[in-house]
Amino acid sequence: MWRSIHTASIITIIILTLTSTPSVTAMRFDLETGATKCITEDIKINAMTVGKYSIVKPVEGFPLSEYDRVTVRVTSPFGNNYHYAERKESGSFAFTAGEAGDYMACFWAAKQTPEKSLSIDFEWKAGLAAKDWSKVAKKGQVEMMELELKKLYDSVTMVHEEMFNLRAREEMMQHLIRSTNAKMATFSFFSLVICLSVAALQLWHLKSFFQRKKLI
Template sequence: MIQSSLLYIVLLLGLLLSTSEALQFELQSGHTKCIAEDIKSNSMTVGKYSVVNPSEGHPLPDTHKITVRVTSQYGNSYHYAEHVTTGQFAFVAAEAGDYMSCFFAPDHNPQITFSVDFDWKTGVAAKDWSNVAKKGTVDVMELELKKLYDTVTSIHEEMFYLREREEEMQELNKTTNSRMAWLGFLSLFVCLSVAGLQLWHLKTFFEKKKLI
């Protein structure tokens, strides 16, 4: 019973730490919609998208086609598809940071609005466990152990990733505080200099007017 409880707790943590984002959004012609996801390096990522057919049983109209691009925050392109109604992508993140999936609908007159289904998974959630079971010819218990191992590994990597991000933020805070201190001293120096120049100017003016 205790082992089963621990198994469920670890699996729950793994699900929280591994992103699985399935959503449906509306896209207007002539507009772009971007969705961002923070992904750590060497993490598996898979995505699947499709335009929702407004009329079941009929082919999608030519106006319901989109252009999709997936890029990292450094501008590296990981997926690009033009004038499509459905597609998918899969890659291993080479760099940590925010990844953008942008969907663009060509301009039409009159303007139209349609829906897009998008399923984006990262980490343990991105692995195809059905293929793992087929290839390894393992039973249910062995498959669960594989999932558990990958989940624990993901948690371990996530902890190190969060620690690195925390150190980066602390370093940024130190740098910002140092710059703010120097800016404060500079502002004080400028204010005192201006006040001194004003006093000197007034003294010189009064001396010329023989008022003092």
Template sequence: MKLQKSSLCIILIIIGLLSTITQSIRFELESGHTKCIAEDIKSNSMTVGHYSIVNPNEGQPLPETHKITLRVTSAYGNSYHAAENVQSGQFAFQAVEAGDYMACFFAIDHQPPLKISIEFDWRTGVAAKDWSNIAKKGSVDAMEYELKKLADTITSIHEEMFYLREREREMQELNRATNSRMAWLSFLSLFICLSVAGMQIWHLKSFFEKKKLI
């Protein structure tokens, strides 16, 4: 019984830490300006995002001046989401390319300038799953729910480790290729310097011989 309680505590602590990582962020954007947020996403990972403008006057409709444009692009410039002059929205897609994905917010220009507060929640991998719906649909108890969530978290960490290992291998290959090129460049530079020095010596020797100085 004590072992089950300690295991449950560990599970809750881990999930609590994960939940703090995936909390939404709030930031301010001045009209006529752009702000971009980057997220490193693995290939074949699910990602979801929710964004909305925070109403400066609660209980009243949002002003027409409070509108934003959002574009989500991959590291290779491919567009995955685009919305213009909206006050809220969401996106969801499965990443085909690995790398840094950019979510760029743009506030329409306004005179005089104003600041817009934006609430943005961007989740990837295991954090992108709607666990509340899974718990309702599966009719599982609290322990099974936490264990299932933990199992998916472990799987995500395992995949992340393989992804980082692959990135490390690519970086090592790049370093080896760079070192090899630098070595060849050093030999080429040394050869050119020696050739120039030899030509200078030959030229000076010929000059002095013509002048009968040697």
């Protein structure tokens, strides 16, 4: 019964997490010329992700210098390139993750003399947050109820995948615990054998010593 309650609690937490806190990274950061800054995002396999970036103009209405550009590279956990743009003022990327794990977006600005600091606006969405549901509704001419059902279907799919991930992790942890217990039992057994052997050797040595001294 406790296991059922525990599982239900996990499902509730996952649903609340998926529906209330979609994976969205929106920020503004400073990048020194000649330096590199990387940002990571944990993305599930087969999840859609989109991102856009732009350099903030110091003075609105005036164009940026041709040197005020950034080179952007987005890589997967195994080092595969998903996006590369060289010396851009702004840009965007979109892809479906072929691997699960931490994806990395790295920004690099060419060195200048004197050094400068570039402000960059960066937004990265993954999973449900990456889907523009207004475009889906407009394109398909569907009613609001059907749109909500599509959202719910995607949420349930993500919950289902997360439950499989949790089950796999639980099985892995149980295997690790059983393996550790077996190793500890073997270690304890050999430790006991060694202690008894040392104790027997000491008794034999003391008995031999006393016999040589004719004390016993």
